[in-house]
Amino acid sequence: MAVTAEQVLDALRVVNDPDLHRDIVALGFVQQLAIEGPRVKFDIVLTTPACPVKGELHDQARSAVLGIPGVEDVAINMTFNVASSRKPQTEKLIPQVRNVVAVASGKGGVGKSTVSTNLAVALAATGAKVGLFDADIYGPNIPLMMGVTDRPEMQGTEENKIVPIERFGIKLMSIGFFVGDDDNPVIWRGPMVHGAINQFLRDVEWGELDYLVVDLPPGTGDAPLSLSQLVPIAGVVIVTTPQDVALQDVVKGVAMFEKLDVPIVGVIENMSYFVCPQCGETTEIFGHGGGERISAKYDIPLLGRIPLDINIRLGGDEGNPIVRSAPDGALAKAFVVTAEQTAARISTLALQRDEEKRKDNAVPIQLFSKSPTKA
Numbered sequence: 001m002a003v004t005a006e007q008v009l010d011a012l013r014v015v016n017d018p019d020l021h022r023d024i025v026a027l028g029f030v031q032q033l034a035i036e037g038p039r040v041k042f043d044i045v046l047t048t049p050a051c052p053v054k055g056e057l058h059d060q061a062r063s064a065v066l067g068i069p070g071v072e073d074v075a076i077n078m079t080f081n082v083a084s085s086r087k088p089q090t091e092k093l094i095p096q097v098r099n100v101v102a103v104a105s106g107k108g109g110v111g112k113s114t115v116s117t118n119l120a121v122a123l124a125a126t127g128a129k130v131g132l133f134d135a136d137i138y139g140p141n142i143p144l145m146m147g148v149t150d151r152p153e154m155q156g157t158e159e160n161k162i163v164p165i166e167r168f169g170i171k172l173m174s175i176g177f178f179v180g181d182d183d184n185p186v187i188w189r190g191p192m193v194h195g196a197i198n199q200f201l202r203d204v205e206w207g208e209l210d211y212l213v214v215d216l217p218p219g220t221g222d223a224p225l226s227l228s229q230l231v232p233i234a235g236v237v238i239v240t241t242p243q244d245v246a247l248q249d250v251v252k253g254v255a256m257f258e259k260l261d262v263p264i265v266g267v268i269e270n271m272s273y274f275v276c277p278q279c280g281e282t283t284e285i286f287g288h289g290g291g292e293r294i295s296a297k298y299d300i301p302l303l304g305r306i307p308l309d310i311n312i313r314l315g316g317d318e319g320n321p322i323v324r325s326a327p328d329g330a331l332a333k334a335f336v337v338t339a340e341q342t343a344a345r346i347s348t349l350a351l352q353r354d355e356e357k358r359k360d361n362a363v364p365i366q367l368f369s370k371s372p373t374k375a
C-alpha cells in the first residue's frame with residue numbers, strides 16, 4: 001500500500017515543540033512534503049535557527065515517520081523562518097527587522113556589552129541575520145569588544161543611509177562611532193538621546209534582520225524609554241550578577257519594562273561562578289542562586305548562567321568575543337545555550353502575541369441568528 005500524506009502528518013503529530021507546547025504539524029512547521037514510493041521527504045521550518053531542541057525534533061520526526069509501514073527512507077531538511085514580533089511594514093523606521101532584542105541591566109558593569117556581543121555572535125553562527133546596535137550613549141564600547149577600528153561609511157546607498165560595519169557576519173553600529181573622544185564627554189539630555197536613537201534606527205541601512213540586538217546603557221534612563229517608544233521591542237533581556245545589590249536593581253528594571261509594555265525575555269546571570277583553572281573547584285564569588293530567585297519570584301525565565309572567567313574579559317578587551325575565539329569551549333557553550341534559550345523564548349512570545357491578536361480579531365460567537373425581538 002502506498003504511503004499517504006495523511007499518514008505522514010498523523011505520525012508527525014506526536015512530535016511536540018516543548019517551548020511552544022504544540023505539535024509540529026499544528027505549528028505549521030512541516031512543509032514541502034513529498035512522497036516517492038517508500039521515500040518520504042519534507043522540511044521542518046523552525047521559528048529560529050537557534051532552536052535548542054532542533055536535533056531532538058529532527059530525530060523524533062524521523063523515527064515517527066520510519067514507523068509507518070512501507071516507509072523505508074526519510075529525508076528531513078531542517079530550515080527556519082524567524083518568527084517576527086510584529087507584522088511587516090507596521091512601522092517606518094526598521095520595517096525589515098523581525099525582532100528587536102534589547103539588552104538591559106539595572107546596574108552598570110554587570111556585563112551587558114559582553115553578553116550582547118557574544119549573544120549576537122552565537123545567533124549569527126546559527127545562520128540568523130543579526131545586527132548589533134550599541135545604544136550605550138555613556139560608554140559605547142561595542143566597537144572595542146568586536147575589534148572594530150573603522151568608522152562606517154556615511155553614504156553609499158540610494159537613500160544616503162549609513163552603511164553599518166560588518167564584523168563576524170554581524171551588522172554593527174555604535175553611537176561611539178560618532179561621539180567625541182573620551183576626554184570630551186557628551187552631556188546627553190533626554191531629547192538628544194531620543195533623537196540619536198531615532199537616527200540610528202532610521203538612517204542606518206540595517207536591511208533585513210532576524211534579530212537586532214541593542215546594547216543599552218545601564219539603568220532605567222532615557223535610552224530604554226526612547227527605544228521602546230520608537231520601535232516595538234520583541235523583548236528585553238536583563239543581565240545581572242548574582243549579588244543582592246544587583247538583584248534589587250533588576251526588580252526596578254523589570255518594573256520599568258513592564259510599564260513600557262515591553263515583554264521580558266528573561267534574566268541572564270553573569271559572573272555566576274568561577275571555576276578554578278588549577279583544581280577545577282567551582283566558587284560562587286557573588287553568591288548563589290540570585291538569578292533563580294528573581295526568576296521564581298517574578299515569573300521570568302532564567303535564560304542562562306555565565307561563569308566569571310578571565311578569557312571572557314580578554315575576549316572583550318581584545319575584540320574577539322569568546323564565542324568566536326574558542327567556540328568549542330565551556331565558556332562559549334554557556335553563551336550558546338543562553339542564546340538558544342533567548343531565541344526560543346522570543347519565538348514563544350511572538351506566537352503568544354499572534355494568538356492574542358487572533359483572539360482580539362475573532363468574530364464574536366453568535367448565539368442567536370436574529371436579535372431577540374420584543375413582544
Ligand SMILES: Nc1ncnc2c1ncn2[C@@H]1O[C@H](COP(=O)(O)OP(=O)(O)OP(=O)(O)O)[C@@H](O)[C@H]1O
Pocket residue numbers: 105107108109110111112113114115136139217218270271306307308309310312313314316317
Ligand atoms: N563573565 C565574565 N567574566 C569575566 N569578565 C567579565 C565577564 N562579564 C563581563 N566581564 C568584564 O567585566 C567588565 C564589564 O563588563 P561589560 O562592559 O560587558 O559590562 P556592562 O554591563 O556593559 O557595563 P556598562 O554598564 O558600563 O555598560 C568588562 O571588562 C568585561 O570584560
Ligand SMILES: [Mg+2]
Pocket residue numbers: 112113114136139141215
Ligand atoms: Mg556596556
